[in-house]
Amino acid sequence: MDAKEKFEQSLQSSENEQYILRLYITGITPRSTQAIANVKRICEEYLAGRYELEVIDIYQNPVLAKDEQIIAVPTLIKKLPLPLRRIIGDMSDTERILKGLDLRIKNDVQEKR
Amino acid sequence: MSKTNSTEIYDSPLQKSPTGIEGVDDITLGGLPTGRSTLVCGGTGCGKTLFGIEFLVNGAVRYGEPGVLITFEETPDELNENVESLGIDLKELEAQKKIYIDYVYIEPSEIEESGDYDLEGLFIRIGHAIDSVGAKRIVLDTIESLFSGLPNKAILRAELHRLFRFLKNKGVTAVITGERADGTLTRHGLEEYISDCVILLDQRVENQLSVRRMRIIKYRGSLHGMDEYPFLIDDKGISVLPITSLEMEHDVSTERISTGIEGLDAMLGGGGYYKGSTIMISGTAGTGKTSIAASFARAACERGERCLYLAYEEAESQIIRNMHSIGLDLEPCINKGLLKIKSSRSTRYGLEMHLVMMHQLVNEFKPDVVVIDPITDYKNVGKDTDVKSMLTRFTNLLKAKKITILLTDLAHTETIAKTAVNISSLVDTWLLLRDIESNGERNRGIYILKSRGMAHSNHIREFRLTDEGIDLVDMYVGPGGMLTGSARYSQEALEKAEELVSRQEMEHKQRELERKRKILDARIIALQAEFEAEEEEINKFIMQREEKLKVLSSDRDEISKMGQADQRT
Structure with a gap:
């Protein structure tokens, strides 16, 4: 199997992969609520049925901020599939989120070709 | 800590927190400004991190002020290894709740920006760290790493302003380290945010020898040493030469x-x-x-x-x-x-x-x-x-x-x-x-x-x-100049010989004098004897003459008597 085939195969499999996402927010600020809404919308649209999203308020649990290396808020962490990604912001830029979640990689590759 | 508390600190005469670093407290006349932020900047390897850690550890161990270390570059394990050789055990201090270390890790390749955000996560972590040990001191080493990790500089700058206000409100004495760049003190202009105290560390190579120097660029509201002070990093950490030694007020001893x-x-x-x-x-x-x-x-x-x-x-x-x-x-x-x-x-x-x-x-x-x-x-x-x-x-x-x-x-x-x-x-x-x-x-x-x-x-x-x-x-100083060593010895021998000769001469003269005196005495005796002989002769002559005169006069009496008798008869 050469590198190209391997790559194609991994792209195939990623479409069925389970996504584990964590969204870290700080209380009920407009930015937090906006981020939650945006993430939920995108997940439903692109990852329906194969994602798990947990929303965590770090005001409630500051130790988690340390453990998860949270600096900017809101932060969406894609724990799985690897590689780990952090998307920061109010999630208003859908293209960027999709890129961060590796959901646009196929198009990118095609464009490059 | 409330906001009023921080204004109190601001209004009161400037309080200082001793760093405990040898010499630094001398040149800052007491330490870093309490409750404010100090920027410590310098090139790579100039000792910024060490300065910060010593400030924290001394605070925790010697001054009863727990501290927080927010490290952006080195992991706690790396830090621990680095300072272990100085006899500092960060892990132990962490266990004693005297120091709290938070390693802030930013991997730019992991991060994707999507819309507006703030750094509340960092604030929460710092706030949590400060509260969990009751910290009075904090070190951020080096916060400029944020600039490489977060693309949106506008947000970052706004958040940094907020961060320093936040630290002030927390009432902690902060040391912020910054990497020095060409022409400016720090790469991303941290000096704009920290205006209370700026310390520059510098490492220069002169004549192939490396010299470290420290200078206080500014210290608002306080006098401070103005010069560049050389400092050293060795197995006891940083030490700066104290300026007290430049004063000339020392007691003198007559002992x-x-x-x-x-x-x-x-x-x-x-x-x-x-x-x-x-x-x-x-x-x-x-x-x-x-x-x-x-x-x-x-x-x-x-x-x-x-x-x-x-x-x-x-x-x-x-x-x-x-x-x-x-x-x-x-x-x-x-x-x-x-x-x-x-x-x-x-x-x-x-x-x-x-x-x-x-x-x-x-x-x-x-x-x-x-x-x-x-x-x-x-x-x-x-x-x-x-x-x-x-x-x-x-x-x-x-x-x-x-x-x-x-x-x-x-x-x-x-x-x-x-x-x-x-x-x-x-x-x-x-x-x-x-x-x-x-x-x-x-x-x-x-x-x-x-x-x-x-x-x-x-x-x-x-x-x-x-x-x-x-x-x-x-040393022998004689007519021939100064003499040392064997020349002095020979000169001394010569002198001794001369002395002997003169002593002998003197004795000789004395003996001659004695002899002369004896001759004189003999002459005197002879003359006296001669004189006595002459005197005797003269006396004898005088006596004879007197006898003769007596005889003559008695003869004349006899004759005159005879004459009288003629007349009377």
């Missing part, structure tokens, strides 16, 4: 201490050097500078004082051996722990490093007497003016501690009055050793060029290294 050489004590008005004074011994090669220095060191140890001997030309064992040959046994002093010989090559460190090293040695060993043999070697590592400035600071430091310092100085020409590093103004007592060459031999002479505040001999004495130590001999 005298022996030079270890009887004759030299006598030359110095009978007592020796003043305690706490600076003594310099200048001389060309092989004139016995080290011997005089070692005698002094040994005399100090014999009085039970501690002596630090900094040797730049000979190893400890070599000094001991060589001094043994002139009857100076230094080993007992070393064994008793009174004498410490520290041998090193002067080129091993830069000048400033030497100064700091000496300063540390003095603080550790607490000597009463310090010998530097010779100072000339410092010229290998610095310019004359730098050497002078270094020695000025060092001698002042020792003077303040009432430590007597003896410097030896290798002069290369016979015109020594201008000593190599021209530090005569620092020196209280200056001894000059000279080679005196004549009649195919070389002898040593010693004289006192100056000795502040004491009557001293103006004679040149001959100075001999014997098996029993150093001996000072009066």
